[in-house]
Amino acid sequence: MPQPRYVLLDRDGTINIDCHYLSNPDDLRFCPGAVMGMRKLRLMGLGLIVITNQSGISRGYFDRATLDRVHARMIAQLATEGVEVDGIYVCPHGPDDNCCCRKPRTGLVEQAIRDFQFAPHDTFVVGDKPTDIAVGQAFGATTFLVENKANRNGKGGSNGQGSEEELAASLLCQPDYKVEDLIEVAEIIQRRICGHYAGLHITHTSMCETPTTEVVEDSAIETGQQPNLRRSEKTVHEHAE
């Protein structure tokens, strides 16, 4: 049986609008096209894993319990739209903490690989920052840089530049695709990479040759039925040294 394929998604500026160190669940706003794009990816049989730098914890702006509440809200809102997230991996450190997991370092993806047993070069890595692209390229993944209007017009940048390593990533940034939103990511994957998209009713081995655990049919979404949740949340605390 083929391995499931995964999309590794950045959070701020990719899934939700990057407001300054989001800590109140009520402030959670999805980027334009994010929910529909994630739904399309799920329906194509792909797993979704969130990989996010949250230095607001290290900086003392909010604690882990607060972050968990934000993620609980995100998971719940996505679930009402028929979107299941397989896991959320968080780096709580700051640029000066020298951890192994703050993007562009690869610790969070390595943790996800251990948990989900996927081949990293087979993944699709999506983010709005060069550091996200650098992580994908470290594994030979197919990379997508999201340049949506919400980010360009918003304040943004709460977890972005901060170290020479991150600046270097921005200078070297050459994603495989530059896209407007997650809908475009899904369209590119279905068209160029996975071939013909069969529509919502995928009941057999998918075009990605990688059927995932649960396939959601549109009727399930419309009636509010939820797919089985298989979710994990992990925080990597180890430091590099």
Ligand SMILES: [Mg+2]
């Ligand atoms: Mg981001």
Ligand SMILES: [Zn+2]
């Ligand atoms: Zn870290």
